[in-house]
Amino acid sequence: MGKLTDVELRNWIKAGLPVVKTDGDGLTFTLSAKGTAAWTLRYRYAGKAKELTLGRYPDLTLTKAREMAAEKRVDVCRGRDVAAEKQSQKEADKLAALVAKSETVKALYDDFYARQIEGQRKNPEQVGGVFALHILPAIGNKAVTEVRPLDIDKMLRPIVDRGIFRTAVKVLQLTKALFNFAMKRHIVTSNPAAPFNWQDIGGETGPRSRVLTKTEVAKFFKAIRDTPNFPPYSAAALKLLLALGVRKMELLKATWDEFDLKAGEWHLPAERTKTEAAIRIPLSPWVVSILKEQKERGHNAYVFPVLRIAPGKTTRYMGETTLNHALYMLQSDLDPFTVHDLRRTARTHLAALGVAPYIAEMCLNHKPKGIEAVYNVHDYFEERKAALGSLANLLNQCEKGNPDKIIPIKQSRKKA
Numbered sequence: 001m002g003k004l005t006d007v008e009l010r011n012w013i014k015a016g017l018p019v020v021k022t023d024g025d026g027l028t029f030t031l032s033a034k035g036t037a038a039w040t041l042r043y044r045y046a047g048k049a050k051e052l053t054l055g056r057y058p059d060l061t062l063t064k065a066r067e068m069a070a071e072k073r074v075d076v077c078r079g080r081d082v083a084a085e086k087q088s089q090k091e092a093d094k095l096a097a098l099v100a101k102s103e104t105v106k107a108l109y110d111d112f113y114a115r116q117i118e119g120q121r122k123n124p125e126q127v128g129g130v131f132a133l134h135i136l137p138a139i140g141n142k143a144v145t146e147v148r149p150l151d152i153d154k155m156l157r158p159i160v161d162r163g164i165f166r167t168a169v170k171v172l173q174l175t176k177a178l179f180n181f182a183m184k185r186h187i188v189t190s191n192p193a194a195p196f197n198w199q200d201i202g203g204e205t206g207p208r209s210r211v212l213t214k215t216e217v218a219k220f221f222k223a224i225r226d227t228p229n230f231p232p233y234s235a236a237a238l239k240l241l242l243a244l245g246v247r248k249m250e251l252l253k254a255t256w257d258e259f260d261l262k263a264g265e266w267h268l269p270a271e272r273t274k275t276e277a278a279i280r281i282p283l284s285p286w287v288v289s290i291l292k293e294q295k296e297r298g299h300n301a302y303v304f305p306v307l308r309i310a311p312g313k314t315t316r317y318m319g320e321t322t323l324n325h326a327l328y329m330l331q332s333d334l335d336p337f338t339v340h341d342l343r344r345t346a347r348t349h350l351a352a353l354g355v356a357p358y359i360a361e362m363c364l365n366h367k368p369k370g371i372e373a374v375y376n377v378h379d380y381f382e383e384r385k386a387a388l389g390s391l392a393n394l395l396n397q398c399e400k401g402n403p404d405k406i407i408p409i410k411q412s413r414k415k416a
Helices: 006-015 062-077 082-102 105-117 124-139 149-161 165-184 214-226 232-244 248-252 285-296 322-329 339-352 357-363 371-375 381-399 409-415
Strands: 019-024 027-031 037-045 048-056 265-268 279-282
Touching: 006 019, 006 027, 006 037, 019 062, 027 062, 037 062, 037 082, 048 062, 048 082, 062 082, 105 124, 105 165, 124 149, 124 165, 124 322, 149 165, 214 232, 214 381, 232 248, 232 285, 232 322, 232 339, 232 381, 248 322, 279 381, 285 381, 322 339, 339 357, 339 381, 357 381
Parallel strands: none
Antiparallel strands: 019 027, 027 037, 037 048, 265 279
């Protein structure tokens, strides 16, 4: 049975005089001259006197203090220095807090990417591209614990102002996922991106419909020429995406051994197509001329090689976000558009030129549907060659500043 009572404790506190009283078995009540009342456990470890602070009174009641002291005495009997363990834990917690405060968003992203993106998503480079282009430049150097909703708003605002709402959605989704990851690691207690929703990024996003008109394509080509230091590699890639209608990474991962420039053909292997079927793509003279210029620039086996190898990067082809960067630096009065909008533009102008829908779809390497996909394996190479040749003629005239000079295929057939 302990020696102290709650009545005594309250009277000593009321009197306001310094007190040191033992309850027995090392449990001690102390009252400082400043009026701070606390419980400590005094014990011996390895022949030395030790003292462990249990907590303050009345937050830690007399009954609870006795229970805690009894538990700690059992630990001491088992050979544990409870005071030293508490001090070590304090230092560990302090160090963890310092690490959390000093860890940057970039360092957090590296861990996040390695543990939750790389090897777990089909196209991890697409996630990395969003971070590299939009998130890390805005908040990458900030301490994780210092990022506020205002920083998220400043990051999203330029994307929304450019009208690239689908990109804004991806940026917001990935930012939320990144800080959820930080919460799981106890680096932060709240997610600064959590208050934002679709209303903050321009409302719900339906299917995109941005298409460059012939006049806009001409302005686009002129802007490429007039923008200071516009990268020639990016210029070539953007033109080829318009002329061929292929998917971005199908082009950027292409190697020279896939091309027969003399025959005017690109043999795209099955493992690099979305349809998982190889395709022979006809190359117009205008396209071949662009490829020849690109080949003269040299570097490696890729048609669009990476020019600067970043630390830790293993791929040798142009990165996922390079063309996005190029469009951002483009100096023009054109309404915003994305790299993927060029594929839609190609398809739309094929239709405007009078190309039959099934041929235009095959030009974009869209997989046929239904029974057609089973029984018709003809590749319509000559038809696609004519269609893409007509599209290239249109683009060539746009580059020369004459977008209205081209006669659609149907009209030309009537005149013939």
